[in-house]
Amino acid sequence: MISRICWALSLWLSQALEPSERDAAIGDLVECGESGTTALQAVLGLTLRRQAAAWEDWRMWLLFAMVLLPLSFSLSLLSQGAAQESAVYTWMYANNWDWTLAKSSGFWYVFADAATRLFLSLLAIASWSWSTGFVLGTLRRHTLQPSRTLMFLLLALFQLGNLPQRFALFVMYRYGPRNLPALPDANAQ
Amino acid sequence: MIGEFEYLILTAASRLGEHAYGASIRAEIESATGQPCSVGALYTTLDRLEAKGFIATRMGEPTPERGGRSKRLVRITASGANAASEFFRAVSRISQGASWVPNRANR
Numbered sequence: 324m325i326s327r328i329c330w331a332l333s334l335w336l337s338q339a340l341e342p343s344e345r346d347a348a349i350g351d352l353v354e355c356g357e358s359g360t361t362a363l364q365a366v367l368g369l370t371l372r373r374q375a376a377a378w379e380d381w382r383m384w385l386l387f388a389m390v391l392l393p394l395s396f397s398l399s400l401l402s403q404g405a406a407q408e409s410a411v412y413t414w415m416y417a418n419n420w421d422w423t424l425a426k427s428s429g430f431w432y433v434f435a436d437a438a439t440r441l442f443l444s445l446l447a448i449a450s451w452s453w454s455t456g457f458v459l460g461t462l463r464r465h466t467l468q469p470s471r472t473l474m475f476l477l478l479a480l481f482q483l484g485n486l487p488q489r490f491a492l493f494v495m496y497r498y499g500p501r502n503l504p505a506l507p508d509a510n511a512q
Numbered sequence: 513m514i515g516e517f518e519y520l521i522l523t524a525a526s527r528l529g530e531h532a533y534g535a536s537i538r539a540e541i542e543s544a545t546g547q548p549c550s551v552g553a554l555y556t557t558l559d560r561l562e563a564k565g566f567i568a569t570r571m572g573e574p575t576p577e578r579g580g581r582s583k584r585l586v587r588i589t590a591s592g593a594n595a596a597s598e599f600f601r602a603v604s605r606i607s608q609g610a611s612w613v614p615n616r617a618n619r
Contacts, residue, residue, distance in 0.1 A: 343571055343582070343584070344555060344584075346571070346574075346581040346582045346584075347533075347534050347555070347571070347581070347582065347583060347584035348534065348551050348555060349579070349581055350534075350535075350574075350575075350578035350579065350581030350582060350583060351533075351534040351535035351538065351551065351578075351583075352551065353577075353578050353579045353581065354535045354577055354578045355535050355538075355539070365550060365551035365552065366551070368550050368551065368552030368553075369551050369552035369555055369556075370552075371552070372552045372553075372556045373556075376556070
């Protein structure tokens with residue numbers, strides 16, 4: 324059972340290899356009657372070597388700094404913003420739901436506003452994701468696979484560490500307006 | 513000069529002749545060294561040797577015992593044979609008189 328799972332994983336992982344190399348490497352492993360764990364180890368090793376080899380090219384580093392990092396950062400920032408906002412409204416409605424609210428025009432006004440903003444956020448995420456995919460799709464074959472892997476890792480890292488949101492808050496704190504104009508005192512004579 | 517793993521691959525490919533491909537080269541190396549030979553190391557080294565012009569590779573026909581997948585057939589070139597020969601001579605020269613070399617008294 325484990326061997327089958329490992330073989331399935333090996334075949335899935337081998338998609339990252341060039342078709343001819345995939346054929347040759349998997350064929351060799353099948354011919355030698357290797358177990359699933361050995362096959363997985365072999366394919367993983369080969370895939371990692373291929374991905375690492377791409378980083379010997381300086382253009383991969385340029386691509387990382389100029390394209391992948393900004394794209395993944397922006398996408399992560401957008402999605403985290405949308406997730407936080409929708410979480411706040413979902414929590415608010417779920418915890419304070421009362422059917423009498425549905426009769427209030429104020430409720431529908433706020434609901435429509437929140438729904439519109441969520442829809443626009445999701446549309447922005449979808450558009451940004453499509454644009455990112457389009458940019459990655461234009462890359463040459465030997466840089467495409469490492470870029471896809473790196474994009475996935477960057478997004479996972481950003482999501483887990485909540486880094487873009489922290490960075491945005493830091494920028495706002497550091498470079499935002501220092502002294503806001505004083506509000507007029509309503510009690511002043 | 514080529515590296516030891518490159519030498520092993522060139523020698524195995526030369527011995528195997530027209531039957532030289534990934535699995536058979538791997539088996540030869542494992543049998544000769546008694547050490548496991550990783551597929552990753554083998555294929556990346558084959559690429560390096562091909563880039564240096566020491567071997568030429570081509571994809572063979574798909575075979576049933578490989579699940580309908582093709583072999584990457586390897587052929588050693590003349591410059592590959594020269595490089596392997598040079599490596600062998602260097603190893604032979606430096607090994608002369610070494611305590612682990614058999615029949616050192618006759619040399």
